[in-house]
Amino acid sequence: APLLALSGVGKRFGNQVTALEGLDMEVRRGEFLSLLGPSGCGKSTALRLIAGLAEPTSGRIDFNGEHPGKAASPHPSVGFVFQEPTLMPWASVFGNVHLPLKLAGTSRREAEPAIMQALELVGLEAFRDAYPRELSGGMKMRVSIARALVTKPRLLLMDEPFAALDEITRFKLNNDLLQVWRQLNCTIVFVTHSVFESVYLSTRILVFRARPGRVAAELAIDPSLERD
Numbered sequence: 001a002p003l004l005a006l007s008g009v010g011k012r013f014g015n016q017v018t019a020l021e022g023l024d025m026e027v028r029r030g031e032f033l034s035l036l037g038p039s040g041c042g043k044s045t046a047l048r049l050i051a052g053l054a055e056p057t058s059g060r061i062d063f064n065g066e067h068p069g070k071a072a073s074p075h076p077s078v079g080f081v082f083q084e085p086t087l088m089p090w091a092s093v094f095g096n097v098h099l100p101l102k103l104a105g106t107s108r109r110e111a112e113p114a115i116m117q118a119l120e121l122v123g124l125e126a127f128r129d130a131y132p133r134e135l136s137g138g139m140k141m142r143v144s145i146a147r148a149l150v151t152k153p154r155l156l157l158m159d160e161p162f163a164a165l166d167e168i169t170r171f172k173l174n175n176d177l178l179q180v181w182r183q184l185n186c187t188i189v190f191v192t193h194s195v196f197e198s199v200y201l202s203t204r205i206l207v208f209r210a211r212p213g214r215v216a217a218e219l220a221i222d223p224s225l226e227r228d
C-alpha cells in the first residue's frame with residue numbers, strides 16, 4: 001500500500017479560487033517524489049493538505065489509514081521545510097534544531113544525540129553554537145532541514161526549499177539532500193518549478209496543471225529506486 005493517498009481532493013479559497021480539483025495522487029514508501037508545475041497550480045496547497053496544515057474542501061487523504069495531522073505517534077510523522085528557513089534568531093543552531101523535540105517535551109540533554117545526528121546529516125555539527133545571523137543562506141536552509149529531520153518523520157515535505165538560493169549553493173544542497181535521502185531511506189515530497197531540479201532529484205515526478213490544479217502527467221525517472 002502507498003504511504004499516502006489523495007483521492008478526488010479539492011481545495012477552494014472563498015468562492016473565487018479553486019486551487020485544486022479532483023486531485024488524485026499517491027506517495028510511495030521510500031520514493032523521492034517531485035511536484036512540478038508553474039506558479040499558482042496548487043502545488044503548495046497540495047503539500048499543506050498532506051501536512052495537515054489545511055483541510056481539503058472535498059475528497060479524502062489517507063496516511064497509513066489516518067490523517068497525518070492526527071496521527072498518534074510518539075514523533076510528529078511529517079517534517080516540513082519551507083522556502084524561508086524561518087529560524088528563531090535568538091536561538092543557536094542547536095536550539096533551533098531542538099525546537100520540535102522541545103515542543104514534544106524533550107529536554108536539551110535528552111534530545112542532544114538526535115540533534116547532533118540531524119546536524120551531522122546536513123554537515124553542520126561544527127556550527128551547533130552559531131546563531132542564524134552568522135550563517136549563509138545555504139547554511140540556514142541546512143539548519144531548517146535538520147530541524148525537520150530531528151523528529152525522524154516518516155515523510156519529509158519540502159516546499160520550494162532552494163528557490164531563493166544562488167545556483168551553486170542550490171546545486172550543493174541538491175546533492176546533499178540526495179545523500180540524506182539515501183542515508184535515511186526516507187520518503188520525500190518536493191515541490192519545485194524547476195524542471196532541472198525535479199529530474200535531477202526525483203524517482204518520480206507529478207506534473208501539475210493550473211485552474212484548477214491537478215495532476216496532468218506522471219514521469220517515472222527511476223522506478224528501480226522506489227521501495228514499496
Ligand code: ADP
Binds near residue numbers: 019045
Ligand atoms: P503553487 O504552489 O503551485 O504556486 P499555490 O498552491 O500556492 O500554487 O496556489 C494555488 C492557487 O490558490 C493560486 O491561485 C493561489 O493564489 C491560491 N491560494 C493559495 N493559498 C491561498 C489562500 N490562503 N487564500 C486564497 N487563495 C489562495
Ligand code: ADP
Binds near residue numbers: 135136138139168169
Ligand atoms: P553554503 O554553500 O552552504 O551556502 P557558503 O558557500 O556560504 O555555504 O559557505 C562556504 C563555506 O564557508 C561553508 O561550507 C562553511 O564551511 C564556511 N562558512 C560559511 N559561513 C560561515 C561562518 N559564519 N563561520 C564560519 N564558516 C562559515
